[in-house]
Amino acid sequence: MSHTEPRPRVLVVEDDPTVAEVVSGYLARAGYDVEHAPDGPDALSRAAARWPDLVLLDLMLPGMDGLEVCRRLRATGPVPVIMLTALGDEDDRIAGLEVGADDYVTKPFSPRELVLRVESVLRRSLGTRNPAAAPTRPVLRAADVVLDPVNRRAAKQGRELALTLREFDLLAHFLAHPGQVHRREELMREVWGWDFGDLSTVTVHVRRLRAKIEDDPARPRRIQTVWGVGYRFEPGPPEAAS
Numbered sequence: 001m002s003h004t005e006p007r008p009r010v011l012v013v014e015d016d017p018t019v020a021e022v023v024s025g026y027l028a029r030a031g032y033d034v035e036h037a038p039d040g041p042d043a044l045s046r047a048a049a050r051w052p053d054l055v056l057l058d059l060m061l062p063g064m065d066g067l068e069v070c071r072r073l074r075a076t077g078p079v080p081v082i083m084l085t086a087l088g089d090e091d092d093r094i095a096g097l098e099v100g101a102d103d104y105v106t107k108p109f110s111p112r113e114l115v116l117r118v119e120s121v122l123r124r125s126l127g128t129r130n131p132a133a134a135p136t137r138p139v140l141r142a143a144d145v146v147l148d149p150v151n152r153r154a155a156k157q158g159r160e161l162a163l164t165l166r167e168f169d170l171l172a173h174f175l176a177h178p179g180q181v182h183r184r185e186e187l188m189r190e191v192w193g194w195d196f197g198d199l200s201t202v203t204v205h206v207r208r209l210r211a212k213i214e215d216d217p218a219r220p221r222r223i224q225t226v227w228g229v230g231y232r233f234e235p236g237p238p239e240a241a242s
Helices: 016-031 040-049 066-076 090-098 111-127 165-178 184-192 200-213
Strands: 009-013 033-037 054-058 081-086 103-107 140-142 145-148 153-156 182-183 223-226 230-233
Touching: 009 016, 009 040, 009 230, 016 033, 016 054, 016 111, 040 054, 040 066, 054 066, 054 103, 054 111, 066 081, 066 090, 081 090, 081 111, 090 200, 103 111, 111 165, 140 165, 145 165, 165 184, 165 200, 165 230, 184 200, 184 230, 200 223
Parallel strands: 009 033, 009 054, 054 081, 081 103
Antiparallel strands: 140 145, 145 153, 182 230, 223 230
């Protein structure tokens, strides 16, 4: 990171002091400005006083759990959220993704892996604040959906879509490859940058994206399921898609 640039702010919300100390230490050594909150109310208070660039959020918190903290943060403003979840709690991970988490890391985790996940999410997120530094890329269109990759804005029928970081990247990938069938493993590699991981992450994000761009998410015509393979994005008018 350049010494002239402000350090990205990461809010670590974790009630276990040992985990919080280890995570905060690794992130600080990686060049981040780290702040720690031991519970949900303190996290919301700190975020309101000094809005973070990213929130690292433990799912299991005393009192107000991580899901509720994520909901309230999302209601306040856009911010990337990485959930920390216990290994094997698939339902909890899916719940975290459903409320808008951009990524998750399962415990126990490698602190170095966690730093890489933070870097990956922030690389995309911070690019929205300095579009001039981003490479020029054409605006993508499909019927009434328009996506500007440089300024990271998307709209349907002229109304801006409130997309999370990963939802935006997923839609951009679909729009850039119209009519092509994508396996979930491929989407995880191309959109998330993971060579392995829980494929339910892709499934949940597709469902969330459908809820925002489909006229009838229960009968999707744009993002179609290709059974046994993956998904295909139909670029034409929804009423013309088969």
